[in-house]
Amino acid sequence: MLTGKQLILATKPYAKETKWKSWYYTLSTAAILIALFACTAFLPSLFLRIPCSILTGLVIVRMFVIYHDFQHHTILYQSKAANILFSAFGVFILAPASIWKRSHDYHHAHNSKLFTASIGSFPIMTQQKFQESTPAEKRAYLAARHPLTILFGYFSMFMIGMSVKSFTSSPSRHMDSLLALVLHFAMGTLLYIYMGWLSLLLLLIVPFFIACGIGAYLFYAQHNFPGVTFRDKEGWCHDNAAMASSSYMQMNAFWKWVTGNIGYHHIHHLNSRIPFYRLPEAMEAIPELQRAKTTSLSPRAILACLRLKVWNPEINKMIALGEVSADPVSYELRA
Numbered sequence: 001m002l003t004g005k006q007l008i009l010a011t012k013p014y015a016k017e018t019k020w021k022s023w024y025y026t027l028s029t030a031a032i033l034i035a036l037f038a039c040t041a042f043l044p045s046l047f048l049r050i051p052c053s054i055l056t057g058l059v060i061v062r063m064f065v066i067y068h069d070f071q072h073h074t075i076l077y078q079s080k081a082a083n084i085l086f087s088a089f090g091v092f093i094l095a096p097a098s099i100w101k102r103s104h105d106y107h108h109a110h111n112s113k114l115f116t117a118s119i120g121s122f123p124i125m126t127q128q129k130f131q132e133s134t135p136a137e138k139r140a141y142l143a144a145r146h147p148l149t150i151l152f153g154y155f156s157m158f159m160i161g162m163s164v165k166s167f168t169s170s171p172s173r174h175m176d177s178l179l180a181l182v183l184h185f186a187m188g189t190l191l192y193i194y195m196g197w198l199s200l201l202l203l204l205i206v207p208f209f210i211a212c213g214i215g216a217y218l219f220y221a222q223h224n225f226p227g228v229t230f231r232d233k234e235g236w237c238h239d240n241a242a243m244a245s246s247s248y249m250q251m252n253a254f255w256k257w258v259t260g261n262i263g264y265h266h267i268h269h270l271n272s273r274i275p276f277y278r279l280p281e282a283m284e285a286i287p288e289l290q291r292a293k294t295t296s297l298s299p300r301a302i303l304a305c306l307r308l309k310v311w312n313p314e315i316n317k318m319i320a321l322g323e324v325s326a327d328p329v330s331y332e333l334r335a
Contacts, residue, residue, distance in 0.1 A: 113236050
């Protein structure tokens with residue numbers, strides 16, 4: 001049974017892109033996205049515009065995963081044309097490259113480490129730390145992990161968390177975050193002035209709300225699921241963080257396409273240089289990768305992930321708020 005460095009090395013043959021495939025998936029997804037925006041804007045019937053708006057949000061998710069692969073230097077590395085395209089997309093989606101790459105690279109380097117895993121990801125408190133926190137600290141922690149925070153990821157995570165916070169923390173390093181905010185609100189203003197509130201809703205708010213909400217949940221559930229484990233610095237290792245702390249999200253073919261195979265998240269964390277379109281190939285070829293911890297997009301699985309709040313190191317599992325033995329505090333943000 002392959003473990004540790006041997007398992008990582010077994011994935012190396014799949015960490016090679018096929019350049020024409022990378023361009024094909026990038027350009028075809030971009031073309032579909034542009035076509036859906038055009039249909040949403042110009043189709044005569046509202047009953048056609050609404051589904052096009054929804055589909056636009058779903059295709060934005062796929063384009064984001066491709067953007068994410070580019071930022072890992074997994075596909076189209078050193079291509080000037082790709083860099084222009086994806087830099088523009090990062091600004092468009094309110095996840096500009098300067099903050100996305102830095103925070104996401106940190107997340108990969110510290111996935112599942114207690115006390116540092118929260119940077120670039122959702123915060124994690126141990127049961128003891130939660131119990132010792134002030135009521136205000138508990139509310140802030142629960143708010144960051146609340147289902148509504150995830151659902152409204154458009155505002156909470158992308159607009160505020162990515163763009164506003166990065167720019168206000170270091171304006172000189174994150175001018176692209178300011179550009180993203182300015183262009184986003186300019187788009188909204190122009191849509192409202194020239195096309196009306198309905199077009200603003202269908203062309204901007206609905207697609208971004210769907211895309212960012214799905215993206216926020218995927219990012220949450222890939223590292224907050226029943227069976228996930230966390231380690232302190234001494235007990236941490238890269239392959240265990242990938243296999244024990246990153247999920248394989250079982251999906252049908254439609255959702256695999258929408259999410260760009262990001263559900264194979266354990267493999268992605270084991271070797272982030274494997275292109276998204278080769279992740280299924282790697283899993284099929286390497287039996288050890290088929291022993292991943294799983295979740296899904298079923299309502300039951302989603303609820304099971306969302307109820308997890310606090311890490312209990314004594315039983316080595318995430319637990320629900322009701323399982324925490326804490327002093328009686330009224331938690332308005334109880335999910």
